[in-house]
Every structure is written in structure tokens, then in C-alpha cells.
Amino acid sequence: MSKLASHFLINKNKFMKFLVCISLVPDTTTKISFVDNDTKFNNDKVQWILNPYDEWYALVRALELKEANGGNVTVVNVGPAENDQVIRKALAIGADDAIRIDVTGDADSFAIASEIAAVAKSGGYDMILLGKETINYNGSNLGGMLAELIDLPFISYASKLDVAGNTATIERDIEGGKEVLTADVPFVISCAKGMAEARIPNMKGIMSAKTKPLNVVAPQGVGSLTSVVKYELPPAKSACKMISADHPEELIRLLHEEAKMI
Amino acid sequence: MxxxxxxxxxxxxxxxxxxxxxxxRPYVMEWDETQHFPVETLHKLGELxxxxxxxxxxYGGAGLSYNEYITALIEIGKVDSALCLSVAAHNSLCTNHIYKFANEEQRKRWIPKLASGQWIGAWGLTEPNTGSDAGRMKCVAHQDGDYWVINGSKNFITHGISGNVAVVIARTGELLDSHGMTAFVVERGTPGFSGGKKENKLGMRCSETAEMIFDNCKVPKENVLGQVGDGFVQAMKILDGGRISIAALSISIAVGAYEAAVKYAKEREQFGKPIADFQAIGFKLADMATEIEAAKLLTFQAADMMMRGEKMTKQSAFAKYYASEVACKVANDAVQILGGYGYIKDFPVEKFYRDAKLCTIGEGTSEIQKLVISREILKGNI
Incomplete structure (x- = not known):
């Protein structure tokens, strides 16, 4: 191969297949409560939204890469038919198609990772993106488990992602600094703040979302490995004591005598 | 159903x-205080x-129905009713008038720019001395070869200064002849067309309201919408739809004020309990909620008739009349529930109270709506 030809190949933008895992989480203003002896989250009257890390960073960055280089963005969700309306939002933002794995009961991270693994294996995706965590359970489990199940590398907490040819350059925020690394596709990557700007779907997107494919697939039926024994709410915040700015000595006295912090 | x-x-x-x-939301009070007309935000709304x-x-639009239009207006107006007024005037009056009555060439010329929000539209019927009595308008247009020459002024025009294009109804025939008026499209920059005084208003302050002045303004005959003489009849049809959008604007104000009042009533404690637990406040909230629902039903009913292509002059007047009165009443009740905090600008109800009053006046006062309704009833449309 001539030098020019190999140069061309390296820099040629690759048509990529992106899979973005999207989770539904309660709207951030939801009042949290539990049922069944505090073993289950109370779904009653909960407004569900796309997990912001999945939507704002993973999905939008996948769309940006697709728009720059060509490709196809599929979103995947594990859950019941009621999720379809929220999944449509991902299509309205710009995803090309959606897959919903029809799981109706409770499922832990392992069960969800196993279900997505089955879809991911057969789909031949170049990049599988997800948020760094969901804002309800904050587990950050899924990416690692999924990567292991489908035997791909996993890059976590990425704040920047660029692709040239088959190689991605990724920035990760690490304690006190940044780590820059490269990885060849395919891989699984979890996305954090900084990767993209949230997009608001436009009216055209909303209209076209109705006609984009939302394929429902039967679950593998992989069971959960964990079960919840109990949920607990954090203790209620105690009342705030206001101290006049003219009396700093009173603050010191309270911190010393009541809070016993100094 | x-x-x-x-x-x-x-x-x-x-x-x-x-x-x-x-x-x-972050800019609402600043825009209100300074009467800043946020063109840049309208462009962004255009991108959406x-x-x-x-x-x-x-033609570059979203292709949505009136139901969806009402839904969008309510959500904008809950946050800033003044901006909602601008969106409603741009969509229902200017853009819709051109779209409905233009020929294909005219549509291609103006609609994509308006529908994308690149251009802001204005619509001029009212004059200093003729509001509801538009048949006596003094703004005239005379034909001069391939041009029409417009002289006169229009006032209380939304986007009268900043609008990139205006639909203007001018008299081209006899005084009081309903077929003696014609609709023209006048682009900004046309010699003889200028913006006049910007009004300093009680409410709806970020929505620009200004005079449009025509001084020997020459407009090519290609800018006539429909037939010469059709302008007034076209305007009445546009106002039928416009009323639905003002009803939606009214609902947005009522909902915004109501939601603020519910939140406050649950949080504010007096005599050892939230004021929402006092029947005096609870009953007020019950009235507000009931009236808002009734206004919504009337408005969606009018929209439904419009989408089915039925004549809905009476229903759109029902919706506009009732919803606008509800907006004023609910905003008034909300201020009362918030008491002193309702009277200051740190809480949103003060602005809703000021903005609401426009709704019983603009695009036909409540009295005119009653006139429209009674005429329809007496014509046999019981």
C-alpha cells in the first residue's frame, strides 16, 4: 500500500454504529418514598425522565460523532412498555432507532447488563456509550459488567471523546488532573460532564420520533444476583440556626458546645 | 372524546x-424591568x-396542529407571558395571515423566513382612532402603476419597530365598506415605512408594542395578499384563530399564577399551619383550578372545531372572553393569597397580575367578544 493510501485509510472517517444505553430515572423533583416494607421504590405518580448522564452526554456525543463522521445511533432501554414515551424523547433528540428489551419486573445491574449484552453482541456496534451513573441508584455498575460480558474494553468516567478512523482519544477526569488515552473501537465507555452540551429536541424531531423504529425484543430472562433488603431515607435536616454577623463569638460557642465540632 | x-x-x-x-426564566424580570424585546430568544425559539x-x-414550519400550538403557548406563557404574546402574534397573526391568503410565490418568499424565526412578523389593523371599529380606518392605499402607495399609521402593533415584515390592512375603497380594505405585505426597509413610538406598558413589557408609520410608502402590487378589497374579511378570519391563541396565552397566565399560589399556600405558615389549610385559601384555590379547567376546555373545543374546518367564530370568542377574564381573576386571587409577597417583584404573581389585563383587551376586548357571541347567537347559531 502506498504511503498516501495508508494515510487516507487512517484518517478516513468510519461509518460507526453507536449503541447508547438509556435508563429511566424519576424526575429530580420527585418525592422519594418506599413500599412493601421499605423494600421497593414507590413508583406511584412518578414522572420518569431519561437519566441525564445518558441523555446529555452519552447520547448527544454519539449524535455529534455521527453527524461529523456518518453512522447510526441506536438507543437501548431495558424496561416495560410504559417506558416507550420517554424512549421516544431520545429519538426526538436525534437517535435513529431504539430497542426496548421487554423486562417488566425488578432487575439489578447484572440482569440489565446481561440483557443489553445479548443485544450488543448481535448488533456489531463500534461503540457502546452510557452515562457514568444513573441519578437514582448511582451504581456505576453497568458499563463494566456489560464490557466484561461481551469481552470489550471499558473506559469509565470519560469527559471527552474524539474519533479518527478506528481510534478514539479519550479524556478522563482523575483525582487532581486529567488522563488522556487512546483506544481502538469497539469498546464500552461511560460518559461524564464535559463530553457534550444537552440538546433540546425541536418540533421536527418530535414529529419524526413517532415514525422512527422502536423495536421491542423479548428478554433473555437473566435473573438478578442481588435483592434489596431495605431502603432508608436520609435523616430529616434539622432546623437552621441563624446567628447575627455581629456576634461571631456565638457561632464559636455553638460549634464548640452544641455541635461539638471544634 | x-x-x-x-x-x-x-x-x-x-x-x-x-x-x-x-x-x-433567568431573564424574565430583567426583560420586564427594562422592556427589552428579546429578539435573540425568538430566534432560538425559531430553531426549536x-x-x-x-x-x-x-415551508419550513413544524407542521403541528392547533392543539399542539396551544400546548406550546401555555408552557411559554407560564414562564413569561409577555414573550408568549410575541410568539402568538408572530404565529397566529402575521405568519398565518400570509400563509392562508398568499399565492404560492408569496408563500415561498416570506413563509420560510418567518416560520424559522429568522424574521419576526408584525400585523397591523388597529389605528389610533379605530380599534374595534376597523371599518373607519384612515390608513389608505392608492394604486400608482405597478405599485400601491400607503399613507397613514397603525398603532399598538406587536413588533411594530423590530418586525422584519408586516401585514398591513389599508383602505383601498369606500369608508365603512367591508370590501374596501386590502392586505399588503410590507418589508422593513421599504422607503416610507418606519417604526414610531414604542409604548411603555403596564404589563407584557418585553413584548414590543409600537406604532407603524406609512408615509408615501410604495409597495409593489405583488405584495397584495389575495384580492384587492379582501383585506378586512381576511383579517376577521385571522382574528378567529388569533382569539384561540390569546385564550391559550390567558390560560398560561392563569396556570402560572395558580401554580405559584398553590406552592406558596402550602409553604406559608400562619397561626401554626400552612395557609392552604384555611378554608378561605383552599376555596380560592378550588375556584381558580375549576375556572382554569373550564377555560382550557373551551379553548381546546374551539381549536378542535378549527382543525376540523368548522366555523368557530362563536367558540373562539367564548374561549377568548372566558379565558382572559379567568386570567385576570386568577392572577388577582394569586396576588391576594401571596399577600404582601404577591405585591412585590420577588415572586412571579405580581407580573402575571400586570400581564393578565392585556388579555381582556388585545385582539378584541371582552365586550367585543360578547358582541361577536351575541350576534352569532341571534343569527341562529344557538
């Missing part, structure tokens, strides 16, 4: 809410597709 929001409406509401929280909501996609 289905009274639920469709999946589309739910998604549109969510989208507009997200946009409004980020791009509108909200400046050509009813216009088909082929």
Missing part, C-alpha cells in the same frame, strides 16, 4: 418547559420550530 394530552403534546410541553427554564408551529414542513 379524549381530554388527555397526546404523546406529542406531552413531549412538546416537556421540550418547551426545558427550553423556558434555561433560556427564558416554535415560530412556525402551524406552518407545514414544506
Amino acid at each position: 379524549n381530554f388527555e394530552y397526546s404523546e406529542n403534546q406531552q413531549m412538546i410541553a416537556q421540550t418547551v418547559r426545558d427550553f423556558a427554564e434555561k433560556h427564558i 420550530g416554535l415560530m412556525g408551529i402551524l406552518i407545514p414542513e414544506a
